Amino acid sequence: MSIIDGRAISSELRASIAAEIKELKAQDLSFAPRLVIIQVGDRPDSSTYVKMKLKSCQEVGIDGSLQKLPDDVSEADLLARISELNEDASVHGILVQLPLPAHLDEERITNAVKQEKDIDGFSELNLAAIFKKNAAAKFIPCTPKGIMYLLKHEQVEITGKNVVVCGRSDIVGGPLSKLLEKAGGTVTVVHSKTSPEQLKFYCSNADIIVSAVGRANFITGDLVKQGCVIIDVGTNYVPDATRKSGQRMCGDVDFASCKEKASKITPVPGGVGPMTVAMVLDNLLESAKRSKKA
């Protein structure tokens, strides 16, 4: 069994992004990849993610900045801000940090970001391209893209393999299942309506299992087959008296029992998470390069 070291792979990728940006800047003094994050309100978890993204930007030479808006900003004002950034040619990517306060229509806001700057890949047109057979999405959403990168990095064969994706969200399960299908996998999407017996039926036959349901211990060793590859997208918190905080972070996968059977497995933390941040940078660089060509 080998543990897929998302931290190391992400760090390698970020180093190569940094090197490429450095080179592009050397070739063209006007090359200045720029990301703007819009954060509405002060959710502490959102602030943590934003800070992490900005720090990563800085490390690779991307000009990342935060535009904070008050908790009670009107939808019209937020849309106006997005529209300004859409028009600003110096901006290559716009991230609206989710979740938004309840009075704002997340759907409408997400779709307002110009497709060329939607490096999260959440807008409808981007998703549509992922789901269409021969269409190329402008941006692949960061978590699914990070997972596909990990599988490729680890030389995991997908064509003709049995794949189980647990969870059917628009951000992870939906697009990821389609990407895996396009890569030739036979994909089953299991979800809250799938019975435990069926879950076992599918998992025990799966060559690759990706879990993104947000439930600790959802995938246990008895469900999976010897030699499978397990990707854990979950971030859950469980009580842990040995920790100062009284809790610890864990994924959807019971690591202890699954690692005995898996050929490769991602840990939580340190698996998929670091890849997601790297893909924000990767998408932003892609966008900046495209706008340079245009």
Place this chain on the structure above:
Amino acid sequence: MSIIDGRAISSELRASIAAEIKELKAQDLSFAPRLVIIQVGDRPDSSTYVKMKLKSCQEVGIDGSLQKLPDDVSEADLLARISELNEDASVHGILVQLPLPAHLDEERITNAVKQEKDIDGFSELNLAAIFKKNAAAKFIPCTPKGIMYLLKHEQVEITGKNVVVCGRSDIVGGPLSKLLEKAGGTVTVVHSKTSPEQLKFYCSNADIIVSAVGRANFITGDLVKQGCVIIDVGTNYVPDATRKSGQRMCGDVDFASCKEKASKITPVPGGVGPMTVAMVLDNLLESAKRSKKA
């Protein structure tokens, strides 16, 4: 075993569409649902489909008309024609008969139809809405919609059931698998990269099998479990010396061996086919009613 009689169910539905249109016309003399079909060139199969659609329109009180364009029409001219029809408030639905000659970009043409008039449901925005969890598509593509209608009509439970969709096309397999997933099914999409052993693994566990791969005898009785529901979307032609034409139409499913095990099964012809045409009318009526409200 019961045979799902698509002809009878379609005919019932078309009668109810006709009755509704009659009533709406009686209430409002200006109510005049109108469909325009654009056909490029003279493919005989396309001409047959177009004729069938126009005849069905007439039967239910929809003003259906055909605009024929020469085989060598330029993309610009075709787009201009679509744009005119997009602007024409008297038109509620625009169908561009596919396939188009090779010099025309099907993707671009399909996306040019205004979402509000895209009763085929093939435009990117429509597809995106099908694939997003909580978004409502303006129109469900006719074949998947017809299949969902058949399953509902036959009171086939989907929630928590194991579903196999064979084929991953943008027109049938892709959207249908998502509709079945949204309805609570645990869906596996099998396709050309799925091995025969895997196909058997999934099919022998399936409560519902939908086949849309376009290969005669793709699903045989030995693959399926007792009591399953089988929906056959295939239209294939196989040699048949007893027929004048020397061939006969058949589906993807070996009807003789499968009907022994299925609880319900659609025949070909007379299963899914007639539903697709009915759904063109259904979507057109929906569009006309929406434009009345607007």
